[in-house]
Amino acid sequence: MIGRMKPLWSTDAPTDSAVEAVDVEPTREPIRLLIVDDQELFRRGLAMVLAGEPDLLLTGEASDGETAVEMVIRSAPDVVLLDVRMPKMSGIDTCVAIKTAAPSTRIIMLTASDDEADLYDAVKGGASGYMLKDASIDEVAHAVRLVADGQSLISPAMATKLLDEFKQMSRPERSSVIAPRLTERELDVLRLVARGCNNREIGSELFISENTVKNHVRNILEKLQLHSRMQAVMYAVRERLLDLP
Missing domain, CATH: 1.10.10.10 (Winged helix-like DNA-binding domain superfamily/Winged helix DNA-binding domain)
Known part of the structure; x- marks a missing residue:
């Protein structure tokens, strides 16, 4: 015999003992992300992996700086992952152009270059982060979240190099x-x-x-x-x- 189903709601006023405070956490909008790198295999691989992060929303990919600036204006990403060494327009020049066109966009340089001159130029150009391409996916995703929250980040390897510079x-x-x-x-x-x-x-x-x-x-x-x-x-x-x- 099938038991009587309990109603999902009731028109009866609840008693005081039945009322419980429920904290509803507001749903946060996903972080809009643009990936810019002239190496297609690296760019697409990174995009596929980061697309699996529930709080990240990939707005597009670009293989050069000029296209990247156009896509920033069109899709308004929160964070841009940007390579330093690219054809047509360097990553540093692209960084400056993006910050000029969309000052609120945050930029992380994701590069194979561990040259401190590139780091210096990137920071001067308005980048909020500088990471090497040997970073793990978790580290990159974490960096995107930090930068989106208004913080700045330098990869541990580059931070160590800078400290060595200051010590010397x-x-x-x-x-x-x-x-x-x-x-x-x-x-x-x-x-x-x-x-x-x-x-x-x-x-x-x-x-x-x-x-x-x-x-x-x-x-x-x-x-x-x-x-x-x-x-x-x-x-x-x-x-x-x-x-x-």
Whole structure:
């Protein structure tokens, strides 16, 4: 014999003992994500895996910077995963263009480049995160969520590299070294490096070739006995070799 089914609701007023407070958590909109990378296999593989994350919504893929900027304007993603080294328009230039067109869009550079100069340029260009491509899927998804929440992130490997840079620059024996004399042209180049300019931009500003810029940078590093552009900028600021705006 089938028992009598209990009604799903009742028109009778509930007693006080039957009333319970229920906290209903508001449903959060998924994070809209755009992936930009010229390597199709990597881009599509990453898109397929991240599409399985319930709180991420893939709005599209782009293989170059120009297309990426157009897609940002059209689809308004919350976060863009962007490679540094790309044809037509570099990742850094794309980052600047995206931030100009859509300032609220957050950008994570996801790249194979562990060059601290690329990290420096990316941060100057408006990126909120910098991760290497050897990161796990969980790490990438976590980074997207952090950046979407307004936080910034640098991959552990790059953070360690930056700390090593600062440690080297803060060695006591460094401060006792008399700063070698840089030429006016070398100081001009160093000022532009400190502003985040790449070799092409420096050459355009100073009306010299990119090769000449590279020679000046190499001479600066040799004179200061340093190994990277970032170290040169940090050293120059500390020793007051140049005035930054």
